[in-house]
Amino acid sequence: MRIGVLGTGIVGRSHAARLVDLGHEVVMGTRDVSRSLSVNTVDYMGNPPLREWLDRNPQVRLTPFSEAAKHGEIVINAINGMHALEGLHLAGNENLDGKVIIDITNPLDFSRGMPPSLFISNTDSLGEQIQRSFPSARIVKTLNTMSAPLQVNPRLLMDGDHHTFISGNDPEAKRVVVQLLEDYGWRNVIDIGDIASARGPEMVLPIWTRLLGVLKTPMFNFKLVYER
């Protein structure tokens, strides 16, 4: 399948590499290709320069947001939450029209220091903002409640015995996303409702960031425990 991955950080890279492994044709989108390639230092999270990563992942082609979105039958939104709407506007409504958009973003605001707060929450969510801004796209929020390595390979932790959630307005889009999640190795996907239900997983981030501090590892997730 042709998949456009928007964003070149650890989330975008993790998805792009995993999707190539799964046999998909992946194009990675960025705001400014030459600027992205000019970085030659590790980022604040310790990730190597994008150019090095691309050298090791030659099947991933780097293009502007618009070309990656146009390429994708499915588009993965892995842009930093703070710039997600702007990035999608650069991708272009005409390149997102009717497509399944997997939205992994979080509305994290680091401007007040650590731990971060959310720049939108409670009575709205970033998932909803994106759906309202691109009404003909089919937004499915998922995977925003765990670290990138677990997003694309949940079996790395307890053989996948933990959960992710999906929110979205379009049942067929959700079916497409659940299939991709299963290809990633997800065993437990819970559909929690329409795109407004994205408020729930986005508001998990404050406890997630606290737990990151306590556990000193990003390799954790929540398992929903209930009597079946």
Add this chain to the structure above:
Amino acid sequence: MRIGVLGTGIVGRSHAARLVDLGHEVVMGTRDVSRSLSVNTVDYMGNPPLREWLDRNPQVRLTPFSEAAKHGEIVINAINGMHALEGLHLAGNENLDGKVIIDITNPLDFSRGMPPSLFISNTDSLGEQIQRSFPSARIVKTLNTMSAPLQVNPRLLMDGDHHTFISGNDPEAKRVVVQLLEDYGWRNVIDIGDIASARGPEMVLPIWTRLLGVLKTPMFNFKLVYER
């Protein structure tokens, strides 16, 4: 131990009954004793009138908030979140001074319909508001992320193989609370930090209410899955 339970809803009743079973001397506080006893219908959650419940739990004495708080070496705040601060003011600063206050409240706002939003979140929490309002009390936030039956008897679900969190500024108060939680049957208690970390578990409520709708049972909880 002498324990004051503030609040007569399902949360207060569950704690009061369980604490009596564990051998504690429990006094339950309410705003207006005669009004609480005059109710003779089931409430909106299907709970029987308080008078009937007290008849079946004769070791629990019903008093005004202030008397229950004065009685308690530990005070459990199980007041409806919307009225929690007002109820604690009625309990009286002098009756809370220096005491461990177990805060189970959630800032749920049902005024916009279902699912509820939060009337405080993100850059503040109800736990912090209470600590600020009663600086000489030792607030420990816990148990707000699961239903009342599971709060007091976690082994009812998967033999307790799931988690609760604690937040608070006073290490000794947290030790007291962890002991009580273990007496309830909790096996997994994670200290996530100072009282500001209460934002995390309070912001779990939006996904919790969505999951309640999906699972059609309140007998669920989250298990934190990580490599030890």
